[in-house]
Amino acid sequence: MFSYRLPALLFISTFVLTPLATANCPSWTPAQAQQEISTLRQRIAVWDRSYHRDATSMVADELYDQAQQQLQIWQGCFTDADADPAPTAATALQSARGSLALPYSQMGLSKLSETALKQWMQQHDDLWVQPKVDGVAVTLLYENGQLTQMLSRGDGLTGQNWLMHAQAIAAIPQHLQTQQATLTLQGDLYLQQPQHIQARTGGSNARSQVAGLLNRQQLSASEGQTIGLFVWEWPDGPPTMSERLTELQRLGFVDSHTYSRPLQDFAEAKHWRNHWYNSALPFASDGVVIKQSQRTINYPRSPYPPVWAVALKYPLQQALTSVTHVTFNIGRSGRITPIAHLKAVRLDDKTIRKVSLGSLTKLKKLALNTGDHVAIALSGHAIPQLKEVVWRSPQQQSIKLPSAENYHALSCWQASPDCQQQFLARLTWLSDKKTLNMHGIGAQTWQALLDAKYISQLTDWLVLSAEDLASLPSFAKKRSLQTAQAFTQAKSQSFARWLKALGAPPAVTPKATDNWQILSALTEQEWQQQRHLSRNYAQHARAFFQHPEVQAVAVNLQKHGISGF
Structure with missing residues (x-):
């Protein structure tokens, strides 16, 4: 599902160290803190504009979430008592707004840790679990059974009308056999990928491919055939989950019924997360959604995530950290291997403190500098790799490279x-x-x-x-x-x-x-x-x-x- 991203646009002009400045807080001067926080805030704002206005993801969700968390930590370490509060989603994402109001908001879901999910489940009952489809969120509006609108998610409250694209997407029925005068469905348009295994191939840029198609002026029938639809909510539908799923299946939305399971406890939630993470699915996914069967939608246009549904993400495939320094291993044959030393980060069951960059060529291609914030992944679930520079520190320091011509097989x-x-x-x-x-x-x-x-x-x-x-x-x-x-x-x-x-x-x-x-x-x-x-x-x-x-x-x-x- 197209997860909601709240940009941190709060400008902090003067910084004071708070009691939160523990070992996790950088030893920056106020001026340095202002530079770093402002840089990260601006980067997140760019990601948000691209994500909500253009439906294009410039950064993986898990890296975005970690960047947001990093920003919160820094703001907790260096705060300004006189600073204005952070703007709400409705004002922070003006560029994502469309011209049409969504009948029910699509503010995404709170992403919980396993510990937080256990506590949440203890406070809710009659729960169900679904895969969290990695697609482009839309709202489908049917009036007297006829599709009249397909709205983009926009800023979660207003979006654009993509009805002309719906006509080319075979997975979206143009007419439903229903007695309901007005029927609203929320779901994700996904790239159809038979036998896709998330643990093996990850998201494979599937969401961006769909977003690219939807941003075109015209969608061909052959392009529309590559897009599937997963309906994950029927806000004005039957009161219970089982009733909604049965009726959705009758209406032709088979995925919703196939990939929804009742839950008894947290162990079952973990089971389905691991099962869908390692099993062949027709779409990319990035976690699971746990929701109540009966939910009260008292505020259909609330600017906040729903309280009756939450997300549990898959294990991180990429971790965000920063480069502390770079050393160079020079082997017997004169081969120079740069080693990026990192602020220690956990990924899977490993603590990663350094990563080989392979060659000077890769180091130069990355234009890596000390202080840069980078994404780390595990190759074959074992060997750490530096995947990309996510954003550059304003205090970055250039790395002095050894002269490659001085080292060879006879030096x-x-x-x-x-x-x-x-x-x-x-x-x-x-x-x-x-x-x-x-x-x-x-x-x-x-x-x-x-x-x-x-x-x-x-x-x-x-x-x-x-x-x-x-x-x-x-x-x-x-x-x-x-x-x-x-x-x-x-x-x-x-x-x-x-x-x-x-x-x-x-x-x-x-x-x-x-x-x-x-x-x-x-x-x-x-x-x-x-x-x-x-x-x-x-x-x-x-x-x-x-x-x-x-x-x-x-x-x-x-x-x-x-x-x-």
Whole structure:
């Protein structure tokens, strides 16, 4: 259902820290707070105009809700006692108004947490549950059985007449067999998607596609065939839910009957939410609606959500948080991976504090800066991904990028301030079980030796003894002996393993009779003709064996009597 969005347009001119300024409150100056709150308020206002006036959603509902919550928190931390109260929905969404009054308001539903829903259900009885269809809300008005109006939701009180589109949508009957003089139906126009599973594919931009069709001057019959109708309310219909559903089915609104279930308790509400979230439906949905069977509509044009129906959303697919800083992991091959560090946020059952951006290219495409507010999702319900920048902080700070040209497969063969990460990655690869197989030695061991200045060149560890290692505070006697034994064992590894440990191109496969001198003497043409490498691989092999830093390592290995050197 087209959930109601109330924009926060309250302008706060002077900010004073309130008792709510706990650990959740930013440590901003009044001027900074004014900037941040004003920026977010303006962003929400833009979303509201697009959503209500143009029926186009610029941001996912769950991100919108979190942004609204964030705004409320900030306003609770920094308030102005003299500020005017926030405007009502009717005045805040003037641009969404149409020329026609809705016979019954469509103010959306309060979205409750599981705890709040339990309490709500204890105070209401004779309850039903339906999927919360992710579509474009409309009001259908029939007079003496003939469709006379299809009104857009507008600002919830007035909307536009979309009757000309109704004629092209086969799911909307033009005439009903009813004795009721005036009949009003509220529902959602949805994109028909047979076998749509929300948990697998999410909303898939379905609502926006329908909104785009409805915003056209003319809707073709073929386009109308793609749109379905889910009637979720009959405000002037029979008094009980079962009666309304039976009559709706008779009138041809089958979805309403098919996807409505009576509820006994909260456990059943959770069951149906999980069932519809993971089952194939003909439409996208973003939660469930729990409503009373008999509801009193005393205020048909109330500017507030109804008290007899509430929503329980599906588990969040995206969480809103902000970027605190960005670091860069530089791997053994010189690949640079930006890591965005985040204000901790919960998504599913995980607490997410950082996310890999994959590459400098993606970082540049996002134009990401420190302070930006971003959407985080889980790929395959496991790996966090940064999906988009939702809005930018007015206090954002640019990120200094490393020079990509300084890092490649043949860079960083010794310790230096700019080479710490890649050099450590080279050492860690040396001890990997796929290379020299130094049991018990990993990045922590190498980092300890680097911090102690015991290693500055790639092969300095070859001369370290157990006594040398025991002098380090972090190395007990047992650890020193085990590390020295692993170093000794590594010296006896084969020439092929040593080449792999040094980072020789994967295409280089030495023969039993090969040694360093033979391979380093091969020309690019010989790599192609004698070793059957492609031109590209031959170039990489030649570059590796001829690189001065690699040759210096080879000379040192020869001095230590390593096989093949």
